[in-house]
Amino acid sequence: MVPAGRFARWVSNFVTAHGATFHSAGPGLEGRAEDGSWFRASLPFGTVYDGPAEVSDFLDAWTAPADWGLLLARRGGYAVARLHGERIVSSKVGQRHVQGRTKAGGQSQQRFARRRDNQARVAWQAAAEHAGTHLAGLRGPLTVGGDHAGVVAVVEMAGLEDLPQHWISDVPGTPRRASLEAAVGDALSLAVEVHNS
Structure with a gap:
């Protein structure tokens, strides 16, 4: 990922x-x-570019959406934000306890697994409530990241499944404010694939 503001310098270095x-x-x-090396850069949010093959024109074709959302969900934590361009206008970061894995076997293991699933469901419901509040009426894209099953559950519970969704790279650990801000940066950055010969 390369921030748009650094891409011209990145190409110069290439x-x-x-x-x-x-x-x-x-x-x-x-x-x-x-020398046979190549790069392929894509604009954020799946934006298709078919203009002149010039770095400046490519960058000029990109502007951050006026209204878009971000949702991160992992077992035990979530982060949701609504943005105008590059600015966060409302957000919520939260945590819910979810039982860790156990090495016990038999009925104990099944009991722990059920408890874990129930706790995860409660965490997803809390995330969905805040997503529904902060992203109500959202028309722009929704950037999502974290546990796939959890994200899908939260999106469905919050009634956001009709929004165009864009996945970002995995969110390490429990989402926190720093994770949210890093995810905003990733969502607004260019995806660059490089092959060095």
Whole structure:
């Protein structure tokens, strides 16, 4: 992931390292260097780019959505935010206790598994309540990350399944305020795939 504001410098460094680079466009921006190395950059939120094969035009084609949401969910924690452009206008980060795994066997293991599932369900319900509050009436995209099953459950419980969704990379640990802010940065960054020859 490369923040949009750093991409021009990133491309310049790529050219310095690999030599003259030919650019092509669609559905993102691709660069192929004379040594065989290449990069492929995509705009955030699945935005398709088919303009001129120039870095400046590629960057000018991107603006952050005026109204979009972010939802992170993992067992035991969640973070939800509503954003206007790059600014968080409302958010909530919370935690709920979820039993850890046990090494016990037999009925004890089944009992712990049921308790864990119930606790996770309560955590997802809490996350869905806050998502419903902060993202009510949202029309823009929803960026999501964390435990896949948990995210799907929260999105459905909050009634947000009709929004266009974009997954970000896995959220390490229990979501906290720092995780939320990092996820906002990731959501607004360009996805860049690189192959060095």
